[in-house]
Amino acid sequence: MKCSQIENFSKGELQCFGNIELSPSAGILNYGQGLFEGLKAYRKHDGNILLFRPEENAMRLKMGAERMCMPSPSVEQFVEAVKATVLANERWIPPPGKGSLYIRPLLMGSGAVLGLAPAPEYTLLIYVSPVGNYFKEGLAPINLIVETEMHRATPGGTGGVKTIGNYAAVLKAQSAAKAKGYSDVLYLDSVQKRYLEEVSSCNVFIVKGNLIVTPAIKGTILPGITRKSIIDVALSQGFQVEERLVSVDELLDADEVFCTGTAVVVSPVGSITHQGRRVTYGNDGVGLVSQQLYSTLTSLQMGLSEDKMGWIVELK
Ligand code: PMP
Numbered sequence: 001m002k003c004s005q006i007e008n009f010s011k012g013e014l015q016c017f018g019n020i021e022l023s024p025s026a027g028i029l030n031y032g033q034g035l036f037e038g039l040k041a042y043r044k045h046d047g048n049i050l051l052f053r054p055e056e057n058a059m060r061l062k063m064g065a066e067r068m069c070m071p072s073p074s075v076e077q078f079v080e081a082v083k084a085t086v087l088a089n090e091r092w093i094p095p096p097g098k099g100s101l102y103i104r105p106l107l108m109g110s111g112a113v114l115g116l117a118p119a120p121e122y123t124l125l126i127y128v129s130p131v132g133n134y135f136k137e138g139l140a141p142i143n144l145i146v147e148t149e150m151h152r153a154t155p156g157g158t159g160g161v162k163t164i165g166n167y168a169a170v171l172k173a174q175s176a177a178k179a180k181g182y183s184d185v186l187y188l189d190s191v192q193k194r195y196l197e198e199v200s201s202c203n204v205f206i207v208k209g210n211l212i213v214t215p216a217i218k219g220t221i222l223p224g225i226t227r228k229s230i231i232d233v234a235l236s237q238g239f240q241v242e243e244r245l246v247s248v249d250e251l252l253d254a255d256e257v258f259c260t261g262t263a264v265v266v267s268p269v270g271s272i273t274h275q276g277r278r279v280t281y282g283n284d285g286v287g288l289v290s291q292q293l294y295s296t297l298t299s300l301q302m303g304l305s306e307d308k309m310g311w312i313v314e315l316k
Pocket residue numbers: 038198199200201202203221222223224225226227260261262263
């Protein structure tokens with residue numbers, strides 16, 4: 001499908017954070033034509049500022065823009081815009097070890113459109129917010145419930161891209177789970193209703209002995225950048241890794257379960273509840289494999305270990 005207009009993404013400008021003006025008939029407001037990304041900047045002890053694989057976010061945005069019928073910036077334009085925004089907000093980046101600057105790029109159909117069609121104009125805006133470390137004192141396990149009624153995505157839909165509507169789709173199940181004391185929801189596939197998909201905003205992995213398994217990317221789950229990185233880290237540490245269908249039975253029989261995402265990095269799962277049955281995992285909910293992968297990735301992202309993979313972009 002052809003998008004109606006290609007914007008020149010190079011003419012960006014910095015503005016103070018505040019409300020933005022949009023037509024009431026903007027594509028994003030009426031037809032959900034919007035995509036976002038999420039990444040973090042860390043302050044290193046030598047004063048430098050580090051980004052983790054920002055070109056991966058650029059490529060994922062590109063793939064999503066194609067699906068949502070929007071033009072997208074080039075990888076270089078995206079990375080330059082992120083760098084400029086971070087540098088302009090340097091004073092908000094927490095000191096080393098005290099958190100990071102969360103970066104939210106949002107690509108949207110900002111032009112007015114009344115009948116259902118791609119918007120005639122597009123805007124990429126990037127805003128930031130300082131965030132604390134997700135886990136303040138050691139890793140804290142999360143408790144998930146398997147959702148059997150509602151689905152986050154269906155084959156052929158938009159579940160594989162980071163479009164805003166996917167997040168509206170999870171609000172109901174997530175709020176209900178939180179009201180019952182769970183941390184979040186684990187979704188199943190919408191066809192056979194027995195294979196794992198992902199959590200509302202993270203990917204899921206199971207561990208059995210030396211084997212680490214995660215649902216394969218097949219259009220209904222988000223190709224997480226942390227997921228992809230953890231697979232490489234795990235392989236480099238001698239684990240066997242498989243990307244394939246993972247059934248609920250296999251999940252309930254795992255030694256450890258963990259989730260991955262930009263916000264949580266690696267988050268151990270302490271328990272899973274499925275159809276009234278609760279299964280617990282790990283050592284007090286924090287398995288050794290989850291702990292090892294969390295430490296490896298966080299020290300790399302914070303610039304505390306050597307960047308052998310070439311994943312870190314230094315801003316200064
Ligand atoms: N799945 C969903 C639905 C998400 O929103 C996220 C967060 N971006 C992830 C997985 C994890 O992706 P990443 O590791 O790139 O943050």
